[in-house]
Amino acid sequence: MIKYAPLLAAVILTGCGAGKIADSFDTRQNAGPCPPVGALYDSSRYVEFDGGGELYSNIEFTGEIIDVRLFCRYVEDNPLEAEVEIDFAFGKGPAADSNAHTYPYYVAVTRRNGKVLAKKYFNTEGNFGGQNLTGKTEVIGTIEIPRVDESISGTNFEVVVGFELTQEQLEFNRAGKRFRMDAGQ
Template identity: 45%
Template sequence: MRRTLLLAAAFAVAATAVPTTEVFAQSRDRGGADRQEQEAAKKRKRDEEWGNAQSPLPALRNAGPCPYVKTLYDAARYIEFAEGREASANVGFSGEIQGISAGCAYKDDEPIKVRVEVLFEMGRGPQAQGSSKTYRYWVAVTQRNQAVLAKQYFDVPVNFPDGQDRVYVTDTIDEITIPRASLTTSGANFEVLIGFDVTPQMAAFNRDGKRFRVNAGQAGDATSNP
């Protein structure tokens, strides 16, 4: 699905802009080396089972560095728990942002145009109602490590085929337009952050480093704690 996100010209930011209150902060992963090894093993297993579903974006010309594009850690996963109880048997629908591909283009005094592809892995647990779910995620453009300039929500409808409890979905944002105040304003002044629309409980679960497999609750699955 193709999307667009446009910032109003009034939000153009100069390279020498005065710092404002920081709105987004990347939470630290507390697992250290052990967690990195677990994540690497998980990715290898997923690639073996499903193959590498990401495709590189076509190269785009640009006159300077691109904005930083990344997932906000607290919103990188979406897990529903029946009755609010954190147990694999209580998992409803779940999702995880597995990868992001991005490219940008700008020259002279033109605005920065960013194209982003987001790879999601969606799961259906034992408490999921029905075989379809519309997930919601957001994309925010910020002055790097400072104020939010624009934020927009997108819906991703997902249908789970019979007998499948997880699927991969790629969503494309064809163009994010970021005005520039001058020729010296480069993409490095901005960040593009991406995350699921999560509840406070989900954000706390992610922040604490707790994890379930995306198809948690199915036979053979186990809870994985930090």
């Protein structure tokens, strides 16, 4: 395990891009399955209050990671290259004073045991245009995971996404609390 550490430390996450990764590679069959991908439950929701307490009337903005998809490609002993698509839903609450909000989020590559190999931070913009609800899909262009040899499958890794939260937001989520701007509609 120690001898592979430098190689695993070389995991690279690069910025947002466009286009499906499957479109840019040859047609040989993958060496194995893609890594599992998903949103971390504790950080899949975002609620920002105006400081007046955890009441509906004090909500400025909400966000939720709705879906995450991963497309990958690797053959022989080549590195695993993947693209991640993340679907977001955003809400503007009664205490919001703007028609736009920046939502920080992360994408991490982990070993199946949970050890983080690489983590990169991004921002996505929720533009409400006078409405209370909006959404968008973000594409993370290239994730490269080096493999020691062709016997290392994508299932040895996981790709995890979530909002970058304050300690208070994380505690709110862990307590099972939530507000959805579309509740009752």
